[in-house]
Amino acid sequence: MTQRSDRPIVGRRPVIEALNKELQACSEGPVSVLLGGLAGSGRRRLVAQFLERLREDEMLPTVVRVHFEPGDDGVRTLLRFFGAAIQGLARSEAFDTDPCESLEEAAAASDDDQVAEWLRDTAANITALRDHSGNDSFQIKLPRRNPWSSLLYTFDVLGPRCNWIVDLHDIGAATSPGFWTFLSALLGRARSRNWKMMFLAAPGTNHYGEKPGDEKPGPSVFLHSLFGEAQVVDCPALTADDLGELLAETYRPNDFPDGLAKHLHEVSLGHPETLHEVLDALEEDETITWDDDGFHLSSLDDVDLEVLVPIANEEDDDEGADEPMAEGRVAPKLLEQVLYLAAVEGRNFTASLIRTWLDAGEDEVDDALDAMPQLVEEDRYHEALGTWTYRFRYDFYRQWYVNNPPEGFHQKAQEEVAAELARILLQSYAPAALEYVPRAARLYTDAGDSRGARNLLALAMSAERPELCDFAIEITERFSDSPFPPGLVRYLYCSTADRSVNGQDLERARKAVNRARAWAERQDDASTQAYLELLDCRILLREGKGDEARARGESAVTTLLDLGDSTRAGETLNQLAMIALGAGDAKAVETYLRKAKKASNIPPVQSHTLYIEGILKKRGRNLAAAAEAFARSAELATEAGNLLLSLEAMLNQSECSLMVGRAKEVAPTLERALEMSRALRTPPRERAAARLLCQAEAARGNGEAAYEMARHALELGRELAAAGGQGGPGSEAVDLYHCGMFAAMAGKTDEALNYLKGAEQACQDSDASNLLPEVLFHQGQLALVTEDLSGAQSLLERGLSLVQQAGDRNRELRFLEQLGTVLSATGDHSGAANRFKEAADRALGPQAKEFRKSLRKRIADEQKRARAEG
Known part of the structure; x- marks a missing residue:
């Protein structure tokens, strides 16, 4: 049957003519064209057809074709553009002289050794690609320093020497600040030097919910700034006449019924990709067939989505579908x-x-x-x-x-x-x-939820690697006369400083903050200077200077509120709340949180505010309210793209929920937290999630799953200890205890005993004295199950002694009751009655009323048995 390449492009001739007109106009200087249309509207194929026509007319300029994809990080974006530029130069026939010779001559004439090295590297890449046989993959070598600057100096040499087309397909998906910095500089140089260059930008899908008039950095703002006066060329939907032309040219000869083109237009709505898919499906299911007489259509009624879209459960629609499900x-x-x-x-x-x-x-x-x-x-x-x-x-x-x-x-x-x-x-x-x-x-x-989508743009942009941000800042300094979009340069300085403060050593952090401050002072940007005071506050905290940090933060808040920068004011108030939390000043924490809520209600700020509120309530033992605060914090942090905060909030929410008996409800949250910690590659948090999840699985009655998760936590703890991180005997004691407890729940008695003995030894080797009674208690229970009554009594007596020394009345009652049970099993009914009586005497308060009542009954039963045997 037919292939898509067999089907002619229809309804696009006016668009190609419009592009050709713009290309001719660039003989007087650079032009910009915005190619409209969403994914599947045929933009890529249209541009390919446009370039093919230029090639046939021997008018093809040097072409740099860059196709961006959603999810590209800065490195991949750099590789895409750099590779496309080298490929375009290696294949170009538009130069009067070999571009490699021009680059070598410019390198020899340059007074800047770095620029000369960049130009020679580019020439070497072009030569290597030309000489490549094509039998294996070819890898372009990036320059050692700042590939973006290398490209700009390459264009400085070669830009005036021929005509260019820079095809930026789906540029709306590009979130790399480094790329946009480079593109701004390239566009500025093309305009100032009057290069014959056509920028063909196809924005594509608006992935991040950006709206006209947005001011925050992002592809939409950058596009509007750089190409605000560009000629707009749309890819209109196909008409029914276009479809008729396509059918006539593709299926020759045919006896299709009248109205097929109109019917296809109604089904596809003139969308080129949908049209081709429908034609593929019609051929696949033999609605369209071919024989020696040409192409035929089974029925016009079959050209309908109700017929074309297969049913999910076709076999189950047959007779017998109501019968019980067969295996598989x-x-x-x-x-x-x-x-x-x-x-x-x-x-x-x-x-x-x-x-x-x-x-x-x-x-x-x-x-x-x-x-x-x-x-x-x-x-x-x-x-x-x-x-x-x-x-x-x-x-x-x-x-x-x-x-x-x-x-x-x-x-x-x-x-x-x-x-x-x-x-x-x-x-x-x-x-x-x-x-x-x-x-x-x-x-x-x-x-x-456009705000949620917009928040994720910040997450995507923050994925830029630090060295790429440094390269971009270098470009802003080398090519300061470029038309950088509003907010881009500020974003580069602030994001680099923020990342340095939160992840690098103090010396680098100070250097990054001071560099940003110098820029802000040159720009007279008071808001950025106030934000940098917040970063100063964080540096002071890292240095252990809490009072100075608090004073610096207070100063920053005052300035930010005066400037109307409520978002950063809210961030700073949250930071001050954390400082007060560390100092144990609960009243100050509440004051700062109240001000933060008033200052800003956007998810990035509110998620942190609620997280701190959760910590405060958790410390105050208001666990149910803390769990609610953490749950809302996790939701908002996820929406804001702050995944580490989301994970921390989920773990805290789960811990509080477990403590108030909501284990079953929180198990799905913990499963997601476990996946998230793995994805973030944070073993300490993964272990914390595993520890909590094993308890939640136990509450759901799934002993096997609880046991497996406890073992996973144990393995992670040992790996952390071996790597010199968190761990050690005290931590291992907890994990061994969980393994023993849940192995018993899963019916694995021997394994449970081994783990609990290991936990006992780990408690003795560490300061986990508070855990040892629990370990002994569960060992005693297992000994009772295996009918080792003397062993059970010995273990429980040891545990009772420890909790009595610690003055832990609640656990003392458990031990006394369990000892009474063991003594009764050994036949010492008098001793059992005494232990139950001790427990009843110590069970004070109205909340223990039912417990005392059950103990009195057991005392009476044991005394009766003792008299009967005496």
């Missing part, structure tokens, strides 16, 4: 739910994300997807995450399932589903793979 078959309801959730996520989707949302078994979702090859197919295995990504075979399949939710889901709930999927993506996958950040942002946008 998947319930139709689950298939529909899986497809709906997958469709909400996108054309490509993650199996484990759906499994988490449905709280399904490990293989249930995979089995469901494997049962639907007519609809979905495996995409790739993500090594970093250990999970499969799938994709819908056609995007119109996905759209159909979005529009037709199964029972239990309805259109009104789609926004809620999208928001929850976004939160799971961020917590479980985004820490390990940046590609999931724009996916989550798009889901927030679909959920109507």
Whole structure:
């Protein structure tokens, strides 16, 4: 049958002519064109056709084609552009003289050794690519220092020597501040030096919910600043006449019925990608066929989405579908739910994300997807995450399932589903793979939460590596006359300083802050100077100068509030609350938090405010309220893209919930926290999550899962101790105790005894004296189960002595009651009655009324047995 390359491009001739007109205009200087249209509108193929026409007319300039993808970090963006530039130069026939010769001559004439080295490196890359045989992969060598500057000096030499097209496809997905700094400088030099250069920018999908008029740094603001006066060329939807032309040219000869083009237009809405997918599907299911007489259509009625989109559970629609499920078959309801959730996520989707949302078994979702090859197919295995990504075979399949939710889901709930999927993506996958950040942002946008999507843009931009930020700052200093977009240079200085303060040694932190302060003073930027006072405050804290830090923070708050910078004022007030928390000044903490809430209610600030509030309530033993504060903090921190804070809040929420008996409710949160800690590569937090999760699993009655999770925590603790991190005998004692306790719950008595004996020794080797009575108590219980009554009595007597010495009345009651049980089993009913009486005498207060009542009954029973035997 036909291939897409067999189908002519229709309805695009006016667009190609418009592009050609703009290219001719660049003979007088650089021009900028914004190519409209979303993903699938045929922009990439249209540009390829435009370039092919130029090639046929022998008018092809030097072309630098860069195709950005959502989730590209700064390094990948750099590699894309640098590679495209070298490839364009190596293939170009637009130069009068060899560009390598020009670069070598410029290098020889340069007084700057660094610039000369950059130019020679570029020439070497071009030569190496030209000489490459193509039998194996070719790797371009990046310059040792600042590849972005290297490219700018290369353009300085070669920019005036030929015509250029710089094709920036889906540039709206580019979040690298370094790239935008470079592009600003390149555009500025092209304009100031009148290069014959056409910038062809296709923004594509707005992944981060940016709106017109946004002022915060981001692709939309940068695009508007750099290309605000660009000529806009749209890719209009195809008309029914266009489709008729395509059908006539592609399927020759044919006996298609009248109205097919109109029918296809109604199905595809003139969207080129959807049209091609529908034609592929029509050929695949033999609605369109071919024989010696030409092409035929089975029926016009078959050109309908109700017919074209396969049913999820086709086999189950046959007779006998109401019979009990055979082994290996998947319930139709689950298939529909899986497809709906997958469709909400996108054309490509993650199996484990759906499994988490449905709280399904490990293989249930995979089995469901494997049962639907007519609809979905495996995409790739993500090594970093250990999970499969799938994709819908056609995007119109996905759209159909979005529009037709199964029972239990309805259109009104789609926004809620999208928001929850976004939160799971961020917590479980985004820490390990940046590609999931724009996916989550798009889901927030679909959920109507543009602020949530916008917050994730800050997360994506903050993924820029420190050295790339340094390279960008160097460009702003070398090429200071460039048209840098508003907020970009400030972002570079502030983000670099913030990252240095929070992650580098003090000397580097001070250097970064001082560099940013010098820039802010030159710009007379009072808001940035006040923000740098907050960073000074953090440096002073790291130096142990709490009073000075507090004074500096107070000064920063006053300035920021006077300037109307409520967001940074809120951040500073949160920092002051943390200082007061460290000093044990609860009243000051409450005051700062109250001011922070008043100053700013945006998620990045409020999530931190609620986290501190949770800590304060936790210290005050108001655990239920603390859990609620931590839960809300985790939700807002996730929305804000502050994943470390989200993880800390989730762990604290879980701990508080466990202490108030809400273990079953919090288990799913802990499962997500465990995934998140792995993705963030933070073993201490992973161990904390595992410790809490084993207790939650036990509360759910799943002893086997609790035991496995306790063992995982033990292994992590030993790895941390071996690496010189957190760990040691005291920490290991807790993990061994959990292993023993939950091994017993899983029915593994021998393993439980071994772990508890190990815990006893670890307690004795450390300062974990408070844990030792618990270890002895559970050893005593196991001895009782195995009918080692003398051993049980000895262990419980030892534990009782320890809790009595510590004055721990609650645990003393447990030991006395258990000792009474053991003595009764040995036949010492008089001794048992005495132990029960001791417990009853010590059980004071109205809350122990029922306990005393049960003890009195047991005392009477034991005394009766003692008299009977006497």
